[in-house]
Amino acid sequence: MPNMVGNKPFKTTLLYILAFSVLIVMVSPYLYMVLGSLSPWDEVDRRIIPTELTLRSYEWLFFGGEGVLARPWLRALFNSLFVTLSSTVLMMATAILVGYSLAKLKFRGNRLINNVILFQMFYPAVILLIPLFLIIRYLGLYDTYWAMILPKAVNLWAIFMYTNFFRSLPDELLEAAKMDGASQLKIVWKVVLPMSKSITTIIFLFLFMERWVELLWDMLVVNSENMLTLNVLLAQMFGPYGGYPGPMYAASVLLTMPILVLFIIFSKNFKNGMQFVLK
Amino acid sequence: MNKSNARLGWLFASPYLIYSLIFFLFPLLWATYLAFTNWNLIAPDYEFVGIQNFIQAFFTDTVRAAFFVTYKFLAMFVPIVVAGALFLAVLIHSLPKFKGLFSVAFFLPYLASGVASAIVVNGILSYNSPFNIWLRGTFGLDINWLGSSLLAPLIIALMMAWKFAGYYALLFVAGLESIPKEIYEASAIDGAVGWKRFWHITLPMLYPSFYTVTILAVGLMFGIFTEPYVLTGGGPDLATHTWQLEIYSQAFERLNAGFGTAIAVINSVVTFGSILVFRKILEKWGAKHGWE
Numbered sequence: 001m002p003n004m005v006g007n008k009p010f011k012t013t014l015l016y017i018l019a020f021s022v023l024i025v026m027v028s029p030y031l032y033m034v035l036g037s038l039s040p041w042d043e044v045d046r047r048i049i050p051t052e053l054t055l056r057s058y059e060w061l062f063f064g065g066e067g068v069l070a071r072p073w074l075r076a077l078f079n080s081l082f083v084t085l086s087s088t089v090l091m092m093a094t095a096i097l098v099g100y101s102l103a104k105l106k107f108r109g110n111r112l113i114n115n116v117i118l119f120q121m122f123y124p125a126v127i128l129l130i131p132l133f134l135i136i137r138y139l140g141l142y143d144t145y146w147a148m149i150l151p152k153a154v155n156l157w158a159i160f161m162y163t164n165f166f167r168s169l170p171d172e173l174l175e176a177a178k179m180d181g182a183s184q185l186k187i188v189w190k191v192v193l194p195m196s197k198s199i200t201t202i203i204f205l206f207l208f209m210e211r212w213v214e215l216l217w218d219m220l221v222v223n224s225e226n227m228l229t230l231n232v233l234l235a236q237m238f239g240p241y242g243g244y245p246g247p248m249y250a251a252s253v254l255l256t257m258p259i260l261v262l263f264i265i266f267s268k269n270f271k272n273g274m275q276f277v278l279k
Numbered sequence: 280m281n282k283s284n285a286r287l288g289w290l291f292a293s294p295y296l297i298y299s300l301i302f303f304l305f306p307l308l309w310a311t312y313l314a315f316t317n318w319n320l321i322a323p324d325y326e327f328v329g330i331q332n333f334i335q336a337f338f339t340d341t342v343r344a345a346f347f348v349t350y351k352f353l354a355m356f357v358p359i360v361v362a363g364a365l366f367l368a369v370l371i372h373s374l375p376k377f378k379g380l381f382s383v384a385f386f387l388p389y390l391a392s393g394v395a396s397a398i399v400v401n402g403i404l405s406y407n408s409p410f411n412i413w414l415r416g417t418f419g420l421d422i423n424w425l426g427s428s429l430l431a432p433l434i435i436a437l438m439m440a441w442k443f444a445g446y447y448a449l450l451f452v453a454g455l456e457s458i459p460k461e462i463y464e465a466s467a468i469d470g471a472v473g474w475k476r477f478w479h480i481t482l483p484m485l486y487p488s489f490y491t492v493t494i495l496a497v498g499l500m501f502g503i504f505t506e507p508y509v510l511t512g513g514g515p516d517l518a519t520h521t522w523q524l525e526i527y528s529q530a531f532e533r534l535n536a537g538f539g540t541a542i543a544v545i546n547s548v549v550t551f552g553s554i555l556v557f558r559k560i561l562e563k564w565g566a567k568h569g570w571e
Contacts, residue, residue, distance in 0.1 A: 012375060019370055023384050026445065029391070029399045036402060045402045048409055094298070097291040107288030113295075120303060124547035126502070126523070130530050130540050131306035131313065154298040184287050213392040215505045216523070220531060235394045235509050238401075245402055252395035259390050267383045278453050 030256065036249035044246045057246035061254075068244075071237060072226055077254055080230040083148045083218070084211045090153040091207050092200070098154075099162025100188050104174060114163070121156045129216075136221050147221035148229070152211060158203050165199050165276065166192065201266050202273030212259050230255050314544050316537040320530070325537065332541035342542055344517035345525040346549065348432065352500045352521070353553075355436035360496050361489070363444035368451030369477075382452065385445035393505030396438055401425070401510060404434070425511055428518035435506050435519055443499070447492045454488030455481070483568045490561050497557050501550040522546040 032048070037057050039050035044057075064070035102110050132151055141147040169192065177187045193200065218229045228236070234251050241248055289296075314332060318325035336342045367385050371378055403410055404424040414420040425431050458481065466480050504523035507513055513520035513528075526546065530539030 015370075015373060019374060019381055022367070022370065023381065026385055026388055026441070029396060029441070030387070032403065033395065033399050036399075045405050045408050094294040098295040101288040101291035105284045105288035105291065107285035110288060110292075113292060116299070117295075120299065123303075123307075124543075124550060126526060127310045127540070127543045127547055128303070128306040129526065129543065130536050131309035132302060133531075134309070134536075135301070135306060151302050154295055154302075159295065184284075184291075209390055213394075213505070215392075215394060215508070216527065231392050231394050234392075234398070235505075238394070238398060238509055245398075245405075248398050249402070252392075252398050255392055255395050256390070260387070263387070263390055264383075270383055270386075271379045274449055275453065278450055 030260075033249050033252050033256065037246065037253045039246060041246050044249070057250040060244070061247045061250045071233065072228075073230070073233065073251060073254065075226055076228050076230040076233040079145075079227060080212065080255075081258065083145060083229060084208060086145075087149045087152045087211050088204065088207045090149065091155040091158055091211075092204060094154045095158035095162050095203070096188065096193070098159045099166050100184075100192060102159075102163045103166035104169075104171070105184070117156055117159060117163075121160060129220075133220050142221060143223045143227055145227070148218055151217070152214075155207055158207060161199065161203055161277065162196075165196060169195060198269040198273040199276050201269040202277050205263060205266055205270075206277075208262065209259060310540050310543070313537050313540040315541075317535075318537045320534040320536045328537070332538050333545065335538065336542055336545055341517060341520060341525050341528070342545070344520045345522045345542075345546075348518065348520055349500055349522060349549075351432055352436055352503065353497060355433055356439055356500055357493060357496045359436060360440040360443055360447060361492055363440055364447035364492060365451055365485075367444055367448035368455060371448065371452050372455040378452075382445075382449060385448055387445065388442045389446045391442060393438075393442075394509050396442070397506055397509035400434060400438055426515050428515050431511050431515060432519050435503070435510065438506055438510075439499070439503070443496070447495065450492050451485065451488045454485045458484045486565050486568060486570045490565065493561060494554060494557060497554055498550070501546065501553070522549075 035048065035050060036044050038053045038055070039047070039057075040052060040054050041056065043050045059065075060068075061073050062070055101107070102114055136142055136147045136151070141150070173191060174187055177191045182190065213231060214229075215231055215235060219232045219235070222228060222232070225233075230251070234248070234255060237251070238248060315327055315329060316325050317328045317332075371381050371385070374381060402408065405411070411422070414422065422430070424434060462480060462484065463476070466476055471479055501522060503521045504527070507519040507521055507524055508527075511519045513524045522542075526539050526543050529535045529542055
């Protein structure tokens, strides 16, 4: 193209320098957090690059010190992992089954269900917050894992995504599997899912991320310290532990690392899957 | 189309149906009723008060604050995040290689919990932080960032923009990739190159992405909770008091369940109305540039 005439390699190098600088800026809050968690305490929030690295903040977090009792941070990390995984697996399983039934098992009423799902997706969830809390209380689920898992066991967006994706799969393939005598459940497991790898990765990532950073709901339905998720415990301790920024950064690292690692492991399928999700 | 398919269909859909009954339909009806009562979450009896909650909301300072604060957030967040996302997208799109790598890297902020980012921002802005010491030393500027009713919302808007820019950029990248090459070639003949081409060809061609990103960004601002809850608690002087904070504090701190539900209903109507207005404005703008 005519406008590309000029010193092309030079321009490209500049572009990569720019892209790399932007990348540094985008991840700098994460770097700041990690460095803060490893800094000596008199350097936290005082120096960007610490003069030496120490694990004191992590030690303090898990064992307490100077008259301050340790909080159940590891228990909170476990709670977060348990609640997020259970909830996400349930959301995935229901979305796959419901999506498949709506897309491929053409039964009476499936158009209606489809429309109701669309309505629910646009219905403002905030109106339901208070009655949902009351339902949990009346069911006797307050302060249990169930309270955090059950109301987040079905996800409308995931159902919607899977329905659309399964519609695009050719019927002939499923018919062929059926001819071979496979049950519908087996078809879903052996034929449909292997063809849905990239969208499954993306939906899983998004559901996991959203569940992992949930604050309001987990804060409302759980009370005892041993039941709190890491996100809630961190939010609650931020005020009283304001004088201990180092350990707060250490806890933030604990909260952030699992999701970063998960994302980077799955990022290979990221671009393919996103293309479908963004449509 | 056969009978066993129908039975299986209902069976597969049943988790969704049961869920919707317990966690959607039932609370929906309950909310509709609650909004017209004066229940306080504890007392065994309460009264039906008609539309009193809705009238009272008009005269409640914190509700009015939530209403205006949200538009302040909108005015700050939407331009910043749209410009930021567009910049990232153009950058990604113009790289000859490693597009995927940079898309993934720019997406990383989306993974941050609002709690963790609030803690980091609080640290960066603390009185003796290197940033503030530099400002004081170099410019003599002594700024109380989170104590200022103009800067506190701006900081939260910037935090949200940091989190969402890389995500929205992917929408713009998809838009950029869908622009046919022939249009650029044809416009090059007419002399549209560089900035001129970007302004007159690329931007109008990106209208569908603009539309989606703007509506997403607008909707987002009506649901902010975590960042102000952790970082500012809604202050100073209610400057970051969002709808979600108001609903939370009415229902669960002051225990006004009925009044809180009424505010949630008002919030939904305001959100819906605002998004509708934005859509109309965007559609008008789009029609001017030949988009249906």
